[in-house]
Amino acid sequence: MIEEPKPEDPATEDPRPNGLDRPMNAQLERQLDPEKAEAKLTREIQIKIGQQLRAMYMNVVDQGVPDRFVELLRRLDEGGDKKGEE
Amino acid sequence: MRLDPAVRDAMLGAVPSLRAYAISLCRNVDRADDLVQETLLRAWAHADSFEAGTNMSAWLFTILRNAFHSEYRKRRREVPDGDGTYAATLKSQPEQHSRLQFREFRDALAQLPIDQCEALVLVGASGFSYEQAADICGCAVGTIKSRVNRARSRLAEIMAIDSADDFGPDREQRAVLTGTDHR
Numbered sequence: 001m002i003e004e005p006k007p008e009d010p011a012t013e014d015p016r017p018n019g020l021d022r023p024m025n026a027q028l029e030r031q032l033d034p035e036k037a038e039a040k041l042t043r044e045i046q047i048k049i050g051q052q053l054r055a056m057y058m059n060v061v062d063q064g065v066p067d068r069f070v071e072l073l074r075r076l077d078e079g080g081d082k083k084g085e086e
Numbered sequence: 087m088r089l090d091p092a093v094r095d096a097m098l099g100a101v102p103s104l105r106a107y108a109i110s111l112c113r114n115v116d117r118a119d120d121l122v123q124e125t126l127l128r129a130w131a132h133a134d135s136f137e138a139g140t141n142m143s144a145w146l147f148t149i150l151r152n153a154f155h156s157e158y159r160k161r162r163r164e165v166p167d168g169d170g171t172y173a174a175t176l177k178s179q180p181e182q183h184s185r186l187q188f189r190e191f192r193d194a195l196a197q198l199p200i201d202q203c204e205a206l207v208l209v210g211a212s213g214f215s216y217e218q219a220a221d222i223c224g225c226a227v228g229t230i231k232s233r234v235n236r237a238r239s240r241l242a243e244i245m246a247i248d249s250a251d252d253f254g255p256d257r258e259q260r261a262v263l264t265g266t267d268h269r
Binding site: 041042045046048049050052053054055056057058059060061062063064065066068069070072073076077 | 088090094097098099101102103105106107110111119122123127130187188189190195204207210211212238241242245246252
């Protein structure tokens with residue numbers, strides 16, 4: 001491979017302060033304005049919590065009524081209310 | 087005594103939501119189904135205490151919650167479902183990634199105190215108002231609100247730790263920031 005000349009002193013090689021020429025990213029944002037970034041993170045997580053909670057719930061709801069419960073109510077209906085009779 | 091068919095149908099219609107609620111409380115499908123069965127038996131036996139015109143679903147949720155607290159609560163932290171049992175009951179099999187997220191979420195939910203968990207699910211998933219949730223849990227509306235808020239912030243804490251990578255800088259960015267990227 002091509003041997004690139006190693007810079008004598010890496011600190012003087014790039015005169016730009018680290019990161020300032022780069023677009024804002026989550027990490028920098030957090031360093032510069034921790035409160036704002038924190039609030040954004042909290043919002044994102046709260047949205048995620050709501051979605052996952054409903055997804056978990058709806059996954060069960062979508063299963064409908066298992067046969068066992070249809071059968072149970074049918075038996076109760078046929079047998080009458082034994083507990084309440086006496 | 088036969089039950090009014092309308093009442094019976096309403097009971098049957100509430101079963102899917104009752105199961106969803108029971109599973110979030112019990113964390114085990116078989117036990118949750120037993121709890122739903124117990125709920126239906128109790129509801130049937132006390133059908134005359136249901137006031138026509140009131141919310142059947144809220145009435146059943148109240149019965150389920152009472153049954154849970156009297157019999158099932160102490161077993162909540164025993165034998166949670168393995169990865170398979172719960173996933174196997176899902177109608178739409180989630181992808182590997184979302185199944186993992188799903189599991190993480192359920193684990194996070196399981197870390198909440200039961201009073202916070204039930205309040206969060208009633209309000210955040212079952213679609214009850216704070217007032218209805220307060221009736222179901224037999225407490226003040228303000229109590230429900232504070233339980234839901236505490237549940238949300240606790241979950242956020244747990245999930246922020248678990249998913250730090252999702253929100254943090256990506257690998258390339260991290261390499262740049264830590265100076266480990268030698269191209």
